[in-house]
Amino acid sequence: MNPLRSLAVAAVIVGCLAPLGAQSADIQKLLADIKAKDTGLLAVSEEDGRFLRLMVATRGAKHALEIGGASGYSAIWIGMALRDTGGRLVTIEYDPIRAKELAANIRRAGLSDIVQVVAGDAFKQIPLLPGTFDFVFLDAWKRDYKRFLDIVYPRLDKGGLFLAHNVVNKRSEMGDFLDAVQKNPSLWTAIVSPSGEGMSVSLKR
Numbered sequence: 498m499n500p501l502r503s504l505a506v507a508a509v510i511v512g513c514l515a516p517l518g519a520q521s522a523d524i525q526k527l528l529a530d531i532k533a534k535d536t537g538l539l540a541v542s543e544e545d546g547r548f549l550r551l552m553v554a555t556r557g558a559k560h561a562l563e564i565g566g567a568s569g570y571s572a573i574w575i576g577m578a579l580r581d582t583g584g585r586l587v588t589i590e591y592d593p594i595r596a597k598e599l600a601a602n603i604r605r606a607g608l609s610d611i612v613q614v615v616a617g618d619a620f621k622q623i624p625l626l627p628g629t630f631d632f633v634f635l636d637a638w639k640r641d642y643k644r645f646l647d648i649v650y651p652r653l654d655k656g657g658l659f660l661a662h663n664v665v666n667k668r669s670e671m672g673d674f675l676d677a678v679q680k681n682p683s684l685w686t687a688i689v690s691p692s693g694e695g696m697s698v699s700l701k702r
């Protein structure tokens with residue numbers, strides 16, 4: 498196995514087993530608080546959060562976009578990796594109450610310099626954002642996935658990653674999206690399932 502791959506595999510294994518680290522006790526508490534208040538079960542699982550952090554770090558992402566930020570659980574995992582890569586995240590959430598919680602949780606996580614919270618409909622907000630993206634995490638309503646892919650794909654860098662959540666447990670709601678990412682010859686796509694909900698990971702070639 499090549500050394501980079503061994504490192505990534507080791508990081509998955511260690512990342513799944515290890516705590517966040519003593520220096521991150523505050524973030525651990527914050528993540529647990531967000532989960533405890535998440536009565537609608539919107540947030541990704543802890544395993545999926547760890548996987549997102551790993552993907553951002555492995556890609557060395559600098560320009561990340563999240564569609565569907567909810568209260569910030571996944572944005573915090575992504576933001577932790579961006580602190581190391583020197584990157585930035587824009588996370589978009591259209592429910593005004595959740596968007597406020599999201600902004601407050603990003604502040605509590607000490608990630609305000611890394612994560613920009615945009616309140617509003619991502620279909621309207623994405624065209625207003627500048628530049629391209631090298632990492633995209635899609636976790637909005639599942640029937641919208643194909644439309645989001647269509648608007649983001651032209652702005653995904655070559656070598657960029659496009660990840661989408663719930664592609665296993667809600668695959669019946671996104672057949673058009675799954676067809677598109679699996680049949681596009683310019684994308685290499687794998688479906689992984691760190692905790693059963695499933696994520697598609699697509700690399701733009």
Ligand SMILES: C[S@@+](CC[C@H](N)C(=O)[O-])C[C@H]1O[C@@H](n2cnc3c(N)ncnc32)[C@H](O)[C@@H]1O
Nearest residue numbers: 540541565567570571590591618619636637638
């Ligand atoms: C499953 S939750 C996201 C959970 C979040 N990624 C996490 O792990 O903490 C989906 C969120 O997407 C938001 N959403 C759905 N459609 C949206 C849109 N068009 N623009 C912005 N946010 C949207 C919903 O309001 C909801 O909060």
